[in-house]
Amino acid sequence: MPIDNLRSSLRKARANLSAPLRDQAAGQCAQLARTLPALQHARCIAAYMPHRGEMSCEPIIEWALGRGADVLLPVVVGRHMRFAPYDPGQALTPNRWGILEPEWRPGSWVSARRPNVVLLPLVAFDSGGNRLGQGGGYYDRAFAFRNTAKNWRRPMLVGLGYDFQQVGQLDAKPTDVPVDAVITERQIHEFRR
Numbered sequence: 001m002p003i004d005n006l007r008s009s010l011r012k013a014r015a016n017l018s019a020p021l022r023d024q025a026a027g028q029c030a031q032l033a034r035t036l037p038a039l040q041h042a043r044c045i046a047a048y049m050p051h052r053g054e055m056s057c058e059p060i061i062e063w064a065l066g067r068g069a070d071v072l073l074p075v076v077v078g079r080h081m082r083f084a085p086y087d088p089g090q091a092l093t094p095n096r097w098g099i100l101e102p103e104w105r106p107g108s109w110v111s112a113r114r115p116n117v118v119l120l121p122l123v124a125f126d127s128g129g130n131r132l133g134q135g136g137g138y139y140d141r142a143f144a145f146r147n148t149a150k151n152w153r154r155p156m157l158v159g160l161g162y163d164f165q166q167v168g169q170l171d172a173k174p175t176d177v178p179v180d181a182v183i184t185e186r187q188i189h190e191f192r193r
Contacts, residue, residue: 003171007132010123010165014053017162022053025185029160030059033183038156039064042116046072046083046155049092049100054121055160055184061086072115074138075104081138083110112142115155120179122159129178129191130170131159143177156180163187 017025033039045064050056061071065088072083076095084102092100112118120139124132133139143157159182166189172178182189 003132006167007123007135010132010167011052013164014123014162017053022056025162026056026059028185029055029183030057030063032185032188033057033060033158033160034063036158036181036183036188038117039158042069044070044072044115046074046112046115046118047086048074048119048121050121051097051099055162057119057160060119060160062088072110073102074142075101076138077104079138079141081112081142083112083115084108085110113145113154118143118155118157120157120159122161122165122179122182124165124167124170125159125161125179125182125189126167126170127189127191128169128172129180129182129189130172130176131179131182132167132170137175140175140177144175146177147174158183160184 047057047061064071071086073086074081075084084104085108086102090102092102095101120131122131122133157177157179159179161182161184163184163186178191180191
């Protein structure tokens with residue numbers, strides 16, 4: 001299936017999930033996430049605010065904040081994605097796509113290398129850790145250093161999605177940055193590199 005058709009089909013399936021089903025899946029995903037050693041020990045986690053039926057990581061954010069971890073959220077600036085600190089109750093503003101992000105100040109950016117773990121949304125993933133996103137390449141550009149660094153230690157990239165988003169093999173481009181794991185409502189998929 002052509003990539004645009006696959007993306008469209010899976011977006012529709014995701015958007016058609018009822019709110020109670022999405023909430024239940026997010027709770028199950030968070031329970032599994034809490035068993036991942038990298039998340040248990042993370043002092044800084046980058047996350048995202050769900051949009052159009054994406055798997056919510058809000059229960060993971062609450063858990064991380066409750067154990068004293070710092071949480072960052074992405075902010076889109078032009079063709080680039082930056083990260084800004086997030087505090088509970090902080091006002092979030094919709095960006096040009098309607099995705100909630102923190103108010104940003106250029107001096108408050110945090111390096112994409114700082115988080116121990118980054119939670120990423122996805123449209124699809126395969127058994128090799130390839131991730132299909134929305135198509136803008138923001139995460140791939142932000143973490144491009146992972147494709148060129150020989151001895152990177154962090155961040156660990158963890159995609160969050162629904163079981164039905166696992167597909168056969170995705171054709172990865174050289175600029176695509178694979179994930180280290182994907183957590184769904186049913187299981188943790190870890191990919192060895």
